[in-house]
Amino acid sequence: MNDSVSMPAQPADIPSVDRVLRLPGAQALLDQYGRAPVTAALRRLLDTLRAQAVAGRLTRHAIADAALCDALAAQVQRDSQPRLRAVFNLTGTVLHTNLGRALLPDSAVQAVMRAMTAPANLEFDLDTGGRGDRDDLVDDLLCELTGAEAATVVNNNAAAVLLMLNTLAQRREVVVSRGELVEIGGAFRIPDVMQRAGARLVEIGTTNRTHPHDYANAIGPRTALLMKVHCSNYEITGFTRSVDVAEVVRTAQPHGLPVVVDLGSGTLCDLARWGLPPETTVRDTIAAGADLVTFSGDKLLGGPQAGLIVGRADLIARIKKNPLKRALRVGKLTLAALEPVLRLYRDPDTLAASLPTLRLLTRPAGEMATLAGRLVPAMQAALGDAWQVSAVPTVSQIGSGALPGGQLPSFGLAVAPRDAGKRAGRRLQQLEAALRALPRPVIGRIRDDALWLDLRCLEAHDEAAFTGQLPGLAEALHA
Ligand SMILES: *Cc1c(COP(=O)(O)O)cnc(C)c1O
Numbered sequence: 001m002n003d004s005v006s007m008p009a010q011p012a013d014i015p016s017v018d019r020v021l022r023l024p025g026a027q028a029l030l031d032q033y034g035r036a037p038v039t040a041a042l043r044r045l046l047d048t049l050r051a052q053a054v055a056g057r058l059t060r061h062a063i064a065d066a067a068l069c070d071a072l073a074a075q076v077q078r079d080s081q082p083r084l085r086a087v088f089n090l091t092g093t094v095l096h097t098n099l100g101r102a103l104l105p106d107s108a109v110q111a112v113m114r115a116m117t118a119p120a121n122l123e124f125d126l127d128t129g130g131r132g133d134r135d136d137l138v139d140d141l142l143c144e145l146t147g148a149e150a151a152t153v154v155n156n157n158a159a160a161v162l163l164m165l166n167t168l169a170q171r172r173e174v175v176v177s178r179g180e181l182v183e184i185g186g187a188f189r190i191p192d193v194m195q196r197a198g199a200r201l202v203e204i205g206t207t208n209r210t211h212p213h214d215y216a217n218a219i220g221p222r223t224a225l226l227m228k229v230h231c232s233n234y235e236i237t238g239f240t241r242s243v244d245v246a247e248v249v250r251t252a253q254p255h256g257l258p259v260v261v262d263l264g265s266g267t268l269c270d271l272a273r274w275g276l277p278p279e280t281t282v283r284d285t286i287a288a289g290a291d292l293v294t295f296s297g298d299k300l301l302g303g304p305q306a307g308l309i310v311g312r313a314d315l316i317a318r319i320k321k322n323p324l325k326r327a328l329r330v331g332k333l334t335l336a337a338l339e340p341v342l343r344l345y346r347d348p349d350t351l352a353a354s355l356p357t358l359r360l361l362t363r364p365a366g367e368m369a370t371l372a373g374r375l376v377p378a379m380q381a382a383l384g385d386a387w388q389v390s391a392v393p394t395v396s397q398i399g400s401g402a403l404p405g406g407q408l409p410s411f412g413l414a415v416a417p418r419d420a421g422k423r424a425g426r427r428l429q430q431l432e433a434a435l436r437a438l439p440r441p442v443i444g445r446i447r448d449d450a451l452w453l454d455l456r457c458l459e460a461h462d463e464a465a466f467t468g469q470l471p472g473l474a475e476a477l478h479a
Pocket residue numbers: 156157158159182184188229230231232262263264265295296297306307400401
C-alpha cells in the first residue's frame with residue numbers, strides 16, 4: 001500500500017450515492033438485486049464510512065472505487081440473507097426450543113409443500129360437498145393412537161391449556177398440587193395461564209408432598225376440575241409424595257368432576273422400547289381415567305408446533321364451541337405436517353428410522369464417535385496450532401422439558417485454546433462467535449474451558465456441508 005492510499009480520508013472525500021451507483025461494480029448489483037435494496041445498503045455503508053472519517057479512522061484506500069464496490073456487494077448480500085436460517089444444532093439438546101424443536105420427516109415436508117402450492121379440502125367435506133371441520137383431518141388418527149373419544153388441535157400446548165381452562169373453569173376453581181406449578185421457558189407459568197383463562201387456582205399440598213386427601217379437602221361448590229401438570233423441566237426427589245392420575249380420578253369421581261392433565265411433551269409410544277427413559281404416554285393417561293389430556297406437537301411427538309387436546313367427546317365439543325378456539329386454531333400447513341407424522345406412529349417398528357426426532361434420540365454413541373474421529377483432523381486443520389481439537393465422550397439431552405433426568409451418551413468435539421492463559425475465556429467466546437458467523441451457523445456450547453460440539457444432530461446427509469465451510473473458520477475467527 002503506498003502513502004497516498006493509506007492517508008486518512010476526510011468526510012468530504014466520501015463520494016455521493018449517485019457517483020457510486022454509476023460505477024460498473026454497482027451497476028451489476030443493481031441488475032441483480034434491484035435499485036431500492038442497493039441504494040439502502042449504500043446509504044448505510046456511506047454513513048458508516050462518514051463516521052469513521054470523522055473519527056479519523058478512514059483511509060483513502062477504503063473509499064477507492066473497487067473497495068467501495070466490494071463493501072457494497074458484501075452489505076447487499078448480508079441484507080438479502082433470509083433472517084430465518086438453517087443452523088447446525090451441536091448444542092447436545094435434541095429438541096432445542098430456541099432452535100425450532102422437532103425436524104419433520106420427509107412425508108410431512110412433501111405434504112406441507114402440496115398444501116402450500118395447491119388448494120386443499122381444509123374445511124371441505126369431499127363426500128358431501130358441504131362444509132367440513134379442519135380437525136376432522138387428524139382427529140380419528142389421534143383417537144386411534146391415544147384411545148381417546150375425541151380430539152382437537154390448536155396452535156401449541158400453551159394454547160391448549162388456556163383453551164381447556166377457559167372453556168371448563170371460567171369463574172370457577174381449579175385444584176393443582178404445589179409440586180406441579182410449572183414454569184416452562186418463554187413465560188408459560190401455570191398460575192398466570194390460569195388467571196388469563198379466567199379460572200381461580202386452588203393450590204394444594206406442599207412443594208415436595210401432596211396426598212389424595214389434599215385433593216379431596218379442596219373440592220367445594222365452586223370447583224370446576226382437578227388438574228395435573230407434568231413436571232417437564234425439573235424433578236422433585238427425596239422425601240416426596242405425589243398423587244398419580246388414577247388416584248386423582250378416584251377422588252374426583254364421586255363429585256362428578258373432570259380430571260385434566262397437561263402432559264407437556266406427551267409421547268404416543270413407550271420410549272423404553274428404544275432404551276430411552278420411560279415416560280407416561282398419552283394412552284396411559286387416558287386409560288388411567290383422565291377426562292382431557294393436552295400435549296405439544298413439536299416435542300417428543302416429533303411433529304410441527306401444535307397443541308393437541310384429546311379426551312371425552314362432550315368436553316371436546318364444548319372446547320370446539322369456545323370462540324377462543326377460532327383464535328387459537330392451527331393453519332393448513334400445520335395440519336398438513338401433523339397428519340403424516342401421526343401416520344408414522346401406526347407402525348412403531350419403523351418409527352426409529354422414519355421419525356427424525358426419534359432417529360436422533362436413539363442414535364448410537366458409536367456413530368458419533370466415528371464421526372468425531374473423521375472431523376478432528378478437518379477441524380484442527382481449519383483452526384491451526386493455536387487450538388487443540390479432541391474427540392470426547394459427552395451426554396446429550398432430550399430437551400424441551402422432556403424427561404429432565406434423561407441423558408443420552410454421545411460423542412463430540414472439544415476445542416480449547418492452547419497457551420492462552422488468562423485470555424482463554426475470551427478466545428473461546430471469539431471461537432463461538434466465529435462458528436455462529438459461518439454461512440450455516442454452528443451452535444455449540446462453552447463448558448469446562450472448551451467449546452463443545454455434540455455430534456448427535458449432525459447426520460450423514462449434512463456432513464459435507466459442515467466440513468465444507470470449515471476452511472472459512474480461520475477467516476471468521478480473525479475478522
Ligand atoms: C412444553 C410445555 C408446555 C408448553 O407447550 P408449548 O407447545 O411449548 O406451548 C406446557 N406445559 C408443559 C407441562 C410443558 O412441558
